[in-house]
Every structure is written in C-alpha cells, then in structure tokens.
Amino acid sequence: MRVPLVDLQSQYRAIRDEIDQAIQSTLDSSAFILSDEVEAFESEFAQFVGTKYCVSVGSGSDALFLALEAMGIGHGDEVLLPANTFIASALAITRAGARVKLTDIDPESFNLDLGSASISENTKAVMPVHLYGQPADMTAVKAIAQQHRLKVVEDAAQAHGSIHREGPCGGLGDVSGFSFYPGKNLGAYGDGGAVCTNDAAISDRIRTQRNWGSQRKYFHETKGYNCRLDGIQAAVLRVKLRHLASWNEARIRVASWYREELDDLQHELKLPSEVEGTVRHVYHLYVVQILHHSRDAVLESLNASGVGAGIHYPRPIHLQQAYQDLGCGVGSFPVTESLASRIISLPLFPEMDRESVAYVSAKLRDALQIDRRT
Ligand SMILES: Cc1ncc(COP(=O)(O)O)c(C=O)c1O
Structure with a gap:
C-alpha cells in the first residue's frame, strides 16, 4: 500500500465533471484576466471568510506582500513573525522593505508566542500565522497589537475555514493573506492567493496595485505590479469552494x-x-x-x-x-x-x-x- 502526503488526483476524480465544465466555460468565453469569474469568486470567498472585501491576487506570497504595502509597512519598520513558518511569510516582509522580527512559538499550538517578543518603537505590525490550520492566539495578538499600536496581518495561507473564539481566521486583523497553492485546503490548479479585509481603503489600494497601479486602463496612479488571479483559476476555485x-x-x-x-x-x-x-x-x-x-x-x-x-x-x-x-x-x-x-x-x-x-x-x-x- 502507498499513502501519499496529499492526493490531488483523487480529489480531481471526485469533482471532475464540475471542474471540466468550469474550465471549458472559461475557455469558451475566453475571459482569462479580471473576468466575471474572478469577481464572483472574490465575492464568494469574502462571504466564506466573513469579511467585506476580498481581492484575489497571484499567490499567497503576493497577498501578504500587498497587504503589508497597503498598510504602509516598509523601510525602517519591523514586523513580528513566528520563527516556525514557511519561508514565504518572512519573504513577504522582506519584499515590503521591512525587517523580520522573529518570536519563538508556543509548544502546544506551534503558533507564535508573543510573551517572548521584543517590541521596539520600530515594530509596526505583527503577522500571526495560523499554522497547520490551527488558529493563532488572536486574543493575545489583538491585546498586544492594541497596546503597542501594531497592525495585524494574518497569514491565513493554511487556515481556510479555521475558527478562533474571536471569529473566523482571515477576518480577525486589519488584513489577511490566503494562498491557493494546489495542496492547500482550498487549492487552485496553479498559483493563486487572496487578501481579505474589512477596510475599504486597503482593499482599493491592493486592487489598484495588483493591476499595474491602475483603476482605469492605461492610466496609472501608482507604481504597481502584475499580481492577478487568472480566470481559469477563479473558475476552478469557485467549484472547489462549494466543497x-x-x-x-x-x-x-x-x-x-x-x-x-x-x-x-x-x-x-x-x-x-x-x-x-x-x-x-x-x-x-x-x-x-x-x-x-x-x-x-x-x-x-x-x-x-x-x-x-x-x-x-x-x-x-x-x-x-x-x-x-x-x-x-x-x-x-x-x-x-x-x-x-x-x-x-x-x-x-x-x-x-x-x-x-x-x-x-x-x-x-x-x-x-x-x-x-x-
Ligand atoms: C504559511 C504560509 N505562508 C505563505 C505561503 C505562501 O503562499 P504561496 O505559495 O501561494 O505564495 C504559504 C504557502 O506556500 C504558507 O504555507
């Protein structure tokens, strides 16, 4: 007998008709970028997480980076992060120009232990990671964030559907980043990610930044990027979100x-x-x-x-x-x-x-x- 770590093939077999139909319909419409499927997925995923806004992006790494950038976290700032996480959490902080400030973890939950955190006047944000699907202690995170005026960026890349007593993960901080890497609980058939927030200004900024800093075609207010979820992935994710x-x-x-x-x-x-x-x-x-x-x-x-x-x-x-x-x-x-x-x-x-x-x-x-x- 062989038992793989994850089995994406058996998942595909179980929903093959729905997936094939969704992909075929995207091919038929040829709406590959920022399409109706993308918008529909964003509104369905926001509803699932319980936030007002969801902006889909190219990956979980993009989501975390854009979230930090949208909150003005950058050069000279420090962001608290657990030392036990996937490297992408740290790289998002570095990419935003800020400094990673590591904390140790709680041995029971594997999640960050803010009791061991050293917080300075340069510390501007905390990134709890809901690792392995277990919510980080958001009661403690919120208390420390309030006390030190820190922004809270949740790394919810492994926590689609996780719930803390404070509420569903991904809706508990200022902003959160999800990954739709294929092996995740909600995985695309390629790279994908999303930012969720209740803050309209953050959502607008990220929506602009992910699309070359543009809200109107060929007019660019900011120096943005190309970090979009494509239409085929959105179609796949809409099917999978139902399951x-x-x-x-x-x-x-x-x-x-x-x-x-x-x-x-x-x-x-x-x-x-x-x-x-x-x-x-x-x-x-x-x-x-x-x-x-x-x-x-x-x-x-x-x-x-x-x-x-x-x-x-x-x-x-x-x-x-x-x-x-x-x-x-x-x-x-x-x-x-x-x-x-x-x-x-x-x-x-x-x-x-x-x-x-x-x-x-x-x-x-x-x-x-x-x-x-x-
Ligand atoms: C905890 C964590 N943060 C961030 C990421 C980055 O997501 P992505 O691979 O979609 O860039 C991942 C997954 O790869 C992850 O597990």
Missing part, C-alpha cells in the same frame, strides 16, 4: 481517526492538540512529535513503507541561509528549534479512508519499534 466545508469536515474526521489509532503511544509520540481558543482546527497538516526516537530514522522508515510523510518545516527561518543577516544563531528560539528536530507530518487529505489511516499508524508503530532496537 470546502465538507472537505474540512473530512480532514477533521481523519484527524480523529489518527487519534483513535495512536492515542496509546503518548509516551513515544505527541499528537497535535487543539489549544484553548480554537473553535475549528482544519488540519491542513497533521503534525506529530517524535519524543525520544530519532525523527529522521522514523521518517525514513515511513517513507520506505510507502507512507508519504514529510517535515513542515525542517529548518526555522532564523537558521536559513537567506536570513543570516538577522544575526540569530542556534539557540535563539529554543522551542522552535526543538520542534523542528522532532516533527513529522503524516498524510492527511479529505479523501483519505480509515484503512489508509490504519496503515500509516501501523507503519509508524513499526518505525518506532525498529528505531528502538537500533
């Missing part, structure tokens, strides 16, 4: 099956926990911690058994070559570093059946035993 709630439910069910299968291994394995304040964790990733054994040996053994497990992420931001200029060496963020050496992402996708969960769990048990003998 997102049930796919998220299926992910939550798979996570509960893992818990049933693996609960008794608690002395060897720490399963993901849903922390206080989490109303809905959408399990973009199912990340376990190997407590005593060699993580790399366990991962190798799983992969050799046909289990497509991975690591998200093996190297924290401050230890990436690209961010050596931050001057944060090994030991700077101990919780992040310790988790990076212990985590494994097990396969999880909405179409995954009970038998596959049992197989992965059995192979994980074997791997722990194999490793124990060595």
Whole structure:
C-alpha cells in the first residue's frame, strides 16, 4: 500500500465533471484576466471568510506582500513573525522593505508566542500565522497589537475555514493573506492567493496595485505590479469552494481517526492538540512529535513503507541561509528549534479512508519499534 502526503488526483476524480465544465466555460468565453469569474469568486470567498472585501491576487506570497504595502509597512519598520513558518511569510516582509522580527512559538499550538517578543518603537505590525490550520492566539495578538499600536496581518495561507473564539481566521486583523497553492485546503490548479479585509481603503489600494497601479486602463496612479488571479483559476476555485466545508469536515474526521489509532503511544509520540481558543482546527497538516526516537530514522522508515510523510518545516527561518543577516544563531528560539528536530507530518487529505489511516499508524508503530532496537 502507498499513502501519499496529499492526493490531488483523487480529489480531481471526485469533482471532475464540475471542474471540466468550469474550465471549458472559461475557455469558451475566453475571459482569462479580471473576468466575471474572478469577481464572483472574490465575492464568494469574502462571504466564506466573513469579511467585506476580498481581492484575489497571484499567490499567497503576493497577498501578504500587498497587504503589508497597503498598510504602509516598509523601510525602517519591523514586523513580528513566528520563527516556525514557511519561508514565504518572512519573504513577504522582506519584499515590503521591512525587517523580520522573529518570536519563538508556543509548544502546544506551534503558533507564535508573543510573551517572548521584543517590541521596539520600530515594530509596526505583527503577522500571526495560523499554522497547520490551527488558529493563532488572536486574543493575545489583538491585546498586544492594541497596546503597542501594531497592525495585524494574518497569514491565513493554511487556515481556510479555521475558527478562533474571536471569529473566523482571515477576518480577525486589519488584513489577511490566503494562498491557493494546489495542496492547500482550498487549492487552485496553479498559483493563486487572496487578501481579505474589512477596510475599504486597503482593499482599493491592493486592487489598484495588483493591476499595474491602475483603476482605469492605461492610466496609472501608482507604481504597481502584475499580481492577478487568472480566470481559469477563479473558475476552478469557485467549484472547489462549494466543497470546502465538507472537505474540512473530512480532514477533521481523519484527524480523529489518527487519534483513535495512536492515542496509546503518548509516551513515544505527541499528537497535535487543539489549544484553548480554537473553535475549528482544519488540519491542513497533521503534525506529530517524535519524543525520544530519532525523527529522521522514523521518517525514513515511513517513507520506505510507502507512507508519504514529510517535515513542515525542517529548518526555522532564523537558521536559513537567506536570513543570516538577522544575526540569530542556534539557540535563539529554543522551542522552535526543538520542534523542528522532532516533527513529522503524516498524510492527511479529505479523501483519505480509515484503512489508509490504519496503515500509516501501523507503519509508524513499526518505525518506532525498529528505531528502538537500533
Ligand atoms: C504559511 C504560509 N505562508 C505563505 C505561503 C505562501 O503562499 P504561496 O505559495 O501561494 O505564495 C504559504 C504557502 O506556500 C504558507 O504555507
């Protein structure tokens, strides 16, 4: 048996007729850029997130960058960011001209721990990342943001449908960025992203910037970019958005099956926990911690058994070559570093059946035993 980390083919097979029809209809209309499909998707996604506005863009990276830029965050400013995230969160800050100011993370939620944040007069924004689908502690983020007058830019790239007690993720700060990278809970068939906000001025600015700084063809108010979601992707996303709630439910069910299968291994394995304040964790990733054994040996053994497990992420931001200029060496963020050496992402996708969960769990048990003998 082989169980991939994600299975986009089985998802496509399940909705093939709807997708093919949507793509064909875009081809027939030849409306490829800023079309009715794009507008319709934006209004449907804004409704899903619960914000007044959604502006679709070329990727999640574009979304975060444009969000920062639209709030005037740039040169000389610092943005707080958890050290445990995908590099794109940090790169968006750098691209805006601002400085990344890392914080360590909470060991239970994997999300940012603002208790460890050093905030200076140059700190102008905080970027909570709702990592793996679990909401960051937005109650704490909002309190600190209010106290220090920080803008809040949510990185919701892994959190389509996640809910915190403060409300749905993506609608809790000044602005948020979503990614529609194919493997995301809502994924396009190529790159795509969106910014969501309740602020009309931010939405207008991003709408202009994504289209060469133009609201009227050939008239350019600002020096903008070409960062648009294309019509075919919007058509695909409209179809998939109709399934997102049930796919998220299926992910939550798979996570509960893992818990049933693996609960008794608690002395060897720490399963993901849903922390206080989490109303809905959408399990973009199912990340376990190997407590005593060699993580790399366990991962190798799983992969050799046909289990497509991975690591998200093996190297924290401050230890990436690209961010050596931050001057944060090994030991700077101990919780992040310790988790990076212990985590494994097990396969999880909405179409995954009970038998596959049992197989992965059995192979994980074997791997722990194999490793124990060595
Ligand atoms: C946490 C996080 N932030 C930002 C991004 C960037 O999104 P994209 O790949 O669409 O640029 C991703 C995904 O790749 C992500 O996982």
